[in-house]
Amino acid sequence: MIPKIDVIAEQCKIKSTYIKVVFFLITFIVIWVIDTVERIILLVLILLAVRFSGISLRIYLKILSVPVIFITLSSVILVIAYGLEYMLEILIRTITSFALMSFFITSITISEIYTVLKKMRFPTFLLEILVISYRIISVLLEEIYRIRISQELRNGYSNIKRSLLSLTYLIFLLLIRSINKTRTYILALNSRYYTGKLPEVPVIIHRKDFSLFLIPIITLILKLLEF
Amino acid sequence: MIYRIINLHYTYPDGTNALKGINLTINKRRTVILGHNGSGKTTLLFCMIGLYKPQTGYIEFEGNRLKYDKKSLLSLRKKVSIVFQNPDDQIVMPTVYQEISFGLINMNIKNFEDNVKDIMKKFKLDGNRLTHNLSFGEKKKVCLASALALKPKVLLLDEPLSGLDYPSRLEFLDILHELKDTYLIVTTHDIEFAYEFAEEVVLLMDGKVVLVGDPDEIFNERILKYGYDIPKTLKLKQFFNVKIESRNFDEILRRLKK
Numbered sequence: 001m002i003p004k005i006d007v008i009a010e011q012c013k014i015k016s017t018y019i020k021v022v023f024f025l026i027t028f029i030v031i032w033v034i035d036t037v038e039r040i041i042l043l044v045l046i047l048l049a050v051r052f053s054g055i056s057l058r059i060y061l062k063i064l065s066v067p068v069i070f071i072t073l074s075s076v077i078l079v080i081a082y083g084l085e086y087m088l089e090i091l092i093r094t095i096t097s098f099a100l101m102s103f104f105i106t107s108i109t110i111s112e113i114y115t116v117l118k119k120m121r122f123p124t125f126l127l128e129i130l131v132i133s134y135r136i137i138s139v140l141l142e143e144i145y146r147i148r149i150s151q152e153l154r155n156g157y158s159n160i161k162r163s164l165l166s167l168t169y170l171i172f173l174l175l176i177r178s179i180n181k182t183r184t185y186i187l188a189l190n191s192r193y194y195t196g197k198l199p200e201v202p203v204i205i206h207r208k209d210f211s212l213f214l215i216p217i218i219t220l221i222l223k224l225l226e227f
Numbered sequence: 228m229i230y231r232i233i234n235l236h237y238t239y240p241d242g243t244n245a246l247k248g249i250n251l252t253i254n255k256r257r258t259v260i261l262g263h264n265g266s267g268k269t270t271l272l273f274c275m276i277g278l279y280k281p282q283t284g285y286i287e288f289e290g291n292r293l294k295y296d297k298k299s300l301l302s303l304r305k306k307v308s309i310v311f312q313n314p315d316d317q318i319v320m321p322t323v324y325q326e327i328s329f330g331l332i333n334m335n336i337k338n339f340e341d342n343v344k345d346i347m348k349k350f351k352l353d354g355n356r357l358t359h360n361l362s363f364g365e366k367k368k369v370c371l372a373s374a375l376a377l378k379p380k381v382l383l384l385d386e387p388l389s390g391l392d393y394p395s396r397l398e399f400l401d402i403l404h405e406l407k408d409t410y411l412i413v414t415t416h417d418i419e420f421a422y423e424f425a426e427e428v429v430l431l432m433d434g435k436v437v438l439v440g441d442p443d444e445i446f447n448e449r450i451l452k453y454g455y456d457i458p459k460t461l462k463l464k465q466f467f468n469v470k471i472e473s474r475n476f477d478e479i480l481r482r483l484k485k
Contacts, residue, residue: 010357109357111322134321138359142315184316187278191317192330192377193304199320199328202340202354 005063005105012107013054016209017201021116023212024104030216031096034223036089039096041222045215046099055106063102064095071095110134115200124196131198136178136185143177144170228254229381229410230275234284237270245270247434248284253412255426260414262431263454268414269312271431272383275412276309305334308374312385314366317373323347323361324354327373334377346376350402364395371402381410388420400424422446422458423474442474 014020027046031039050060071094078087114131118124147170151157156166235249245267262268273279275286277293277300286293288303308330311317320326327346331339347354350372358369367387374382387403388396403411403424415421421428421442428445430438432453438445446461457465460476463483471479 004360006357007360010355010360015355109321111320111325114321131321132319135319135359138321139315142359181316184311184313185319187273188311188317188319190278191276191304191309191311192373193301193333195333197332199325199332201322201324 006109008055008059008106009109011054013052014107014206014209014212016205017108017112017116017203018205019209019212020104020108020112023216024100026213027100027216028097030219031093031100034219036092038219038222039092042215042219043092043096043099045218046096046103049212049215050103050106053103053107055103060102060106063106064099067094067098109201111201114198115203118200128196128198132185136181139181140174140178143174143181147173228252228287229289230412231287231290232271232275232284233287235271235274235281235286236283237267237274237279237281239270245434246274246281249431249434249436251429251436251439253410253427253429256407256410257424257426258410258412258429259421259425259427260412260429260431261416261418261421261455262414263416266431267434268431269385272309272385272412272414276307276383277303278309301334304330305377306380307383308377308379308381309383310367310370310374310385310387312389314363314370317370318358318366321357321359322354323352323356323358323369326358326369327352327354327376330373330377336377339376342376342378346372363390364392367391367395367399371399375406379409381412382406384411384413386414386416388415388417418446418455418458419460419476422460423476 027042031042034042047057047060051057071091075087075091078090110131114127117127117130151166151170155162157163230251230253232249232251232253235246236244237246238244249267249271260268260271270279274281275288277295280295288307293299293303318326320329324343324347328339328343331342336342343354346352350368352365352369352372358366361369367390371384371387384403387399391399403413413424425442428438428440428442429436430445430450430453437453438449443461446455446457450457460474460479463476463479464471467483469479469483471482473479473482
């Protein structure tokens, strides 16, 4: 079972928010300027970074396997339409990009994303929606879990008819509870005089985290040397 | 005098009449509002912090009548904080650090970082942890920490001990006992806690105040007719017919053994 993405991100050993974001942006550009062989090397380096960041490689590979069906189907179509070589190039590029994206989402929490976006002067109202929706989604997911467990314990999903009925009740209950939760949420915000300001997380920069930049640098050097 | 409540009525939009003419003066350091479920305890606390505006009657805080404009509410909430019964209803931020600094930022308190760090150290909290991954006891602790970070003069606590295990309960009580300079107004239905903790007990029944007074005055035969029992600590004192000022069960037992 894959634990929640934010739990994985919370336990990531690389704590320097800015370094992670800059690394992601630089490496994402690098993926587009290098060739297939360097992309494979980059993929290996990303997997090594995952290992050293404390994220379980097994869980990470499970996350990477999520788009397998989509990639397989696309690959078949690409082979038929453009040939094997082109398919391999697209396949490696997709896997490397997805590996990088997965590394980003499994190493950075929503609060860190919020802090970086705020520093980049992203519109405040959008950031407000981002943070508050995240909190409400996590509360609603807990509600879904509780209602579902309660229904399952009383054979709510024993056959298709009952499953559909239980699902209807789940959606209905969730609607009612989300309205109630919104009310209490507004009270919680007002009790501490909410004026639209949301706190950022303290930004930490560890010197050792700079070693992440070795990944795009090595890849670029290999490209320059025409590896 | 901290609070003076005059003829307070509050009816919810669905027509539920929660408070039916509350008259109350609060001036003790530790006031416990005792009442059964649905007696109006939480509604009263929400009225006291200006979250609910009463239809009839009014509230005076430090001698000034409560107003509901932005400026008055800001000055009220700089002095009065609240801890909700259910921590999931109170936590609004993704991380512990953000949750504790939330109120401070919105009240334009400058250089709050040290204050937040001190509070986190005192409560042994990790600021980087995500709030929805915390246990119930930890969530309660975060809520109390975020309320205390504002250094309030008055702290309103809605059922602070409900749902806590024994060690968390002791830890919570220790923290509350340490708050010497803060006025604590606590709601509960736990008579043992009310008897031990309170300097004054207010008994709320069906939206009305039925008894007010010192715990030793309140907890006698009169309280039986409201569906409460006499606390076991008091029963112990009465059984041995001793005059011990302390209301802590363990301390009384220790002194009786001596």
